[in-house]
Amino acid sequence: MEKRNNTEKIVSSYYSTEIKGQVSFGTSGHRGSSLDGTFNEKHILAISQALCDYRKKNKISGPLFLGYDTHALSLPAFKTALEVFAANDVDVFIHANSEYTPTPVISFMILEYNRTNKKALADGVIITPSHNPPEDGGFKYNPPHGGPADIEITDFIEKRANQLINAKNSGIKRIAYEKAYSAPSTHESDFITPYVDALSNVIDTETIHQSKIKIGIDPMGGAGINFWDPIADKYGFDINVVNSKIDKTFSFMPPDHDGKIRMDCSSPHAMANLIKLAEKYDIAWGNDPDFDRHGIVCPDGLMNPNHYLSVAIWYLLQNRPLWGNNLSIGKTLVSSSMIDKVVMGFNKAIFETPVGFKWFVSGLMEGKIAFCGEESAGATFLRKNGAVWTTDKDGFVLALLAAEILAKTGQTPSEIYRETLVSEFGNPYYRRVDGPITNEQKTILSQTSPDSIKATSLAGLSIVSIQTKATGNNSPIGGVKVNLSDGSWFAIRPSGTEPKMKLYIESFGGEDLWKKIHDEALNLIFRI
Incomplete structure (x- = not known):
């Protein structure tokens, strides 16, 4: 365990270890650990060049939004990727002042850019292993639709990256990091303000402000930690960030059920610190390191993710009048059938998919899927006017929705689940x-x-x-x-x-x- 919490060893292994596994894109990109030889510099060099080749082949000529989270391997991988992107003359937008970037913000920035730039479309990369342990790294690609890449895209990147690895990376273009960072193609940009300013388009921020509810937040050392103060300042929310630490060992985290350090905001073990403080707040929440997941804590404890998704859908279908009637609710087939019962109660359609958020992207883009979620506490939904918000999971808006629900109904989401949904549909x-x-x-x-x-x-x-x-x-x-x-x-x-x-x-x-x-x-x- 000591070795796996040694950030110096984790980072040095990124540059020194030999590859012990080829590039493999699962449901959320390529993941692995430098300590195991499954995520190191050679992997990221090859993946980044493969992505440049994919962009060229498919004539994607707009900027690439590049971000990374707080894991120890994320910054080294960010530097490697930028070296390759700059050498390939890719216009790259990075978060100014070396700021961390959450996954939903990358999706939001892609969609915002492409809303007004139709000829040269943008895409993005977020470097994160999500909630996985401190020694892990991850690399995810979001094409111009803003959501997770589908299997045709990841197959191309995976195969091309492994070809480059097998050729001992001889086909990779690369320049030094200092030169890449100062290249004319690299642009520093404020990612916080555009995202924060737009939140009132998807959340009833005024109702939360007027309610004066007290909110507790544990960012769990994640990439969204510096977003909460601007959100509180702009909308007048009573927010208390209970943990403002950035520690690449995540040593402040209680061990998960198996003794591992894992920033899983749906786990009562990992969320133990915030659960202890639950009675101090009207509503509280935590997020994983890349902020694509949410964990809702009411005064009576942490909500089961399926329970909260059911309540969120129940509430939104009654409080978004501009969404219209011809819409579906998306869910993965391993999510609770309580969701089905709630949706059918409103005479709406269920769009059930395999595991993976990529299945919801086209429906969100077209405004046909109003809300979509996974049992693992990841979800997003449309703006109040029925337009797309993000096409990737967004832990910010799902967390803020819990505050809106309490402010509007006077009940916590857990009270609504217990007193309304269970009484009507049963208790699975x-x-x-x-x-x-x-x-x-x-x-x-x-x-x-x-x-x-x-x-x-x-x-x-x-x-x-x-x-x-x-x-x-x-x-x-x-x-x-x-x-x-x-x-x-x-x-x-x-x-x-x-x-x-x-x-x-x-x-x-x-x-x-x-x-x-x-x-x-x-x-x-x-x-x-």
Whole structure:
């Protein structure tokens, strides 16, 4: 553990270790650790050049917005990327004064630029491993639509980067960092003011201001830490940032459930510091290091992400009159079916997708998807006038929405979930468990079809349907989901970034039924 919290070792390994794994883009770009040889300078050189080649091939000639978060590997990777981009004459906008940049701000800046510049479109890169441990690094590409790159784009970048690595990086253009930073193609820009000034287009800031509610915020040492004071000053919010530390070891973080340091704002273990202070505030929240996730803390504790998404949708569908009627609510198929019940209660459509925020991008751009979210506490929604806000997850607006909900209704989101949604739709018990997965099990999952499962019941309930594709876009889910007659379900899929299996279960019969489903689910799929 000491080695993995040694920032000097983490950074020196970035420049010195040999590659022990090729470039691999999962659902959120390329991730790895310099200590393992899976994220180092050679990877980032190759990825950055591959991205330049992709831009040239697809005639993307506008600026590239480049940002990084507070992980130890993010600044070294930022410098490497800028060296390559400048050598390739890419116009790059970076946050002025060496300021950190949250993921949703990169999405916002891309969309704002492209709103008025149609001929030379902008794109962006955010260097972050999200909520992962301090020794990890990550590199994500957002094309001109502002959201996560789809598989066709990431396949090109991945293959081209690995070609460059196999050729010992001989095809890479690069100049020294000092020269790249001062190059005519590198532009420092204020990313904070445009984003903060536009927040009133998506959040009812005046209602929050008038309510005078007391807000507690733990940025968890993340990239959005210097956004909260400008937000408070502009809109007159009563905000207290309870932790203003930037520490690349994240030593202030309580260990997560497995003893690792992980800045997961949906984990009650990682959020323990803010939960202890919950009763001091009317509403509180935390965000992960790149601010694309949110963790909502009410005086009675941390909300389950699925519960908060359900309340957010319930509230927005009643308080955004300009959204219109012909819209859908997007959700990943492993998110709670409480969301389905809420949406159907308003006679709206559900757009259900596989895991990955990229599936929502086109619907957000077209204003057809008003809100979309993932069970892992990532979501975004449209501006009040129905126009697109961001096409990537935005932890700022989901957190501020919790304050708006309290200010407008007089109830916390947890009170609304308990007193309104549960009383109307029931009380599902939802939990995900992770475990190891064998190559044989991966093969079985990839070959499973609805017809290959012959059972008609599970845990004493009838099997209503079996899915290997999402209902919203008919795309493969990378696993299987089994729906039961009382609304309960389970889904199994391999992780896209780690050698493990994810088993999601939601029971409408409490924890006892959840356990029965858990005990029978693996046997149903793998015939153990």
